[in-house]
Amino acid sequence: MTDGDRSYWDKHAKNYDRSMSLLGRPIPRMVELAGEATRGLGRVLEVAAGTGLVTPALAAGAGEVIATDYSDAMVAALEQRVRDAGVANVRCEQADLYALRFDAGTFDAVVAANVLHLVPDLPGALAALRRVVKPGGRIVVPTFCHDETGLSWVVSRALAVTGFPGHRRFTARSLQQAVEEAGVRVSRTETLPGLIPIGYVEGTS
Numbered sequence: 001m002t003d004g005d006r007s008y009w010d011k012h013a014k015n016y017d018r019s020m021s022l023l024g025r026p027i028p029r030m031v032e033l034a035g036e037a038t039r040g041l042g043r044v045l046e047v048a049a050g051t052g053l054v055t056p057a058l059a060a061g062a063g064e065v066i067a068t069d070y071s072d073a074m075v076a077a078l079e080q081r082v083r084d085a086g087v088a089n090v091r092c093e094q095a096d097l098y099a100l101r102f103d104a105g106t107f108d109a110v111v112a113a114n115v116l117h118l119v120p121d122l123p124g125a126l127a128a129l130r131r132v133v134k135p136g137g138r139i140v141v142p143t144f145c146h147d148e149t150g151l152s153w154v155v156s157r158a159l160a161v162t163g164f165p166g167h168r169r170f171t172a173r174s175l176q177q178a179v180e181e182a183g184v185r186v187s188r189t190e191t192l193p194g195l196i197p198i199g200y201v202e203g204t205s
Contacts, residue, residue, distance in 0.1 A: 005118065005165040010073040016051050023144075026192035030142045030200060031057045033190065034111055037140045037202050038062045041108040045132060047097050048115035050074050052081035058111060059087040066107075068095035097125055102132045109138035114198070116143045116175070120167050126182035133205045139184050142200040145170045145191070152196040172199035179203060 020027060034054050038044045039061030049055055049067040051074060058065045059082075067082070067090055069075050079092045095101065097112070097119065110129045119125040129139055146156035146169035156169055170178070172191040179201050180186055186203040 005070075005120075008163065008165050010071050014073070014077070016074070016077070020053070023195055025194035026198040027053060029190075029192045030054070030113065030198050033188075033200050033202070034058065034113065034140050034142065035061055037138055037188075038109045038111065041138070043107045043109075045100075045102070045107045045110045047095070047100075047110060047112040047129065048118075049078050049092075050114075051077040052085075054111065054113050055082060055090060056085045056087055059085075059090045062109075063089065065090045066093060067091070068093045068100075070094070070096055098128055100128055100132055104131050105134045105137075106132050107137060108134060109140065111140040113140070113142050114144050116141055116178070117146065117166050117168055117170055122168065122178060123182060126179065126184070130183060130205045135205060137205050138202065139179075139205055140202045141175075141179060142192075142198050143170060143175050144196045145172050145175060145199045146196055147171050147174075148191065148197040148199070155195055170199060172197065175199040176201050 031054050035057035038058050042063040044058050044062040044065045046067040049069050055067045075094050082090045110133050148171050184203040188202040190200040192198040
């Protein structure tokens with residue numbers, strides 16, 4: 001990620017949850033699916049955890065969750081949410097998706113929600129996620145699909161004017177294709193409706 005991207009998220013971390021009141025219609029279903037995907041697994045890595053909208057659901061079913069984000073301000077908000085939720089099996093860390101400190105094959109699953117449209121190097125990001133997952137491990141990458149509908153197309157262009165640091169605009173189909181091209185065997189997809197829909201994509205490494 002770029003320093004400009006990190007500055008944007010440091011600046012907007014305090015308002016992120018509020019923005020989800022506008023864009024968050026798909027979030028509850030996304031959280032439900034991510035929780036189902038990781039239930040009963042041992043170690044789960046969450047990348048780009050943001051303020052922790054998904055983290056408690058992962059913690060409810062997995063043995064251990066390491067939740068990370070590139071932005072220090074987001075990590076602070078994430079830590080507060082974890083404390084408020086009273087979950088003891090989550091560790092929060094600052095981490096760059098492209099430079100994860102973990103050995104290869106460390107995790108039973110990796111979850112990267114609503115980040116693939118933000119990364120400058122999509123193949124590199126997906127390769128980084130695959131590296132840290134055990135062979136046959138689960139990869140969960142739900143992502144806002146800015147080009148899914150005419151309305152989302154308009155909203156996305158309006159967001160761009162505000163300085164939103166998006167690097168690409170997916171449809172649910174193009175998201176699935178990108179994930180498959182990275183070598184992930186996709187096992188579940190679902191398009192979650194909203195002002196900007198979310199394409200839920202889950203597979204194995």
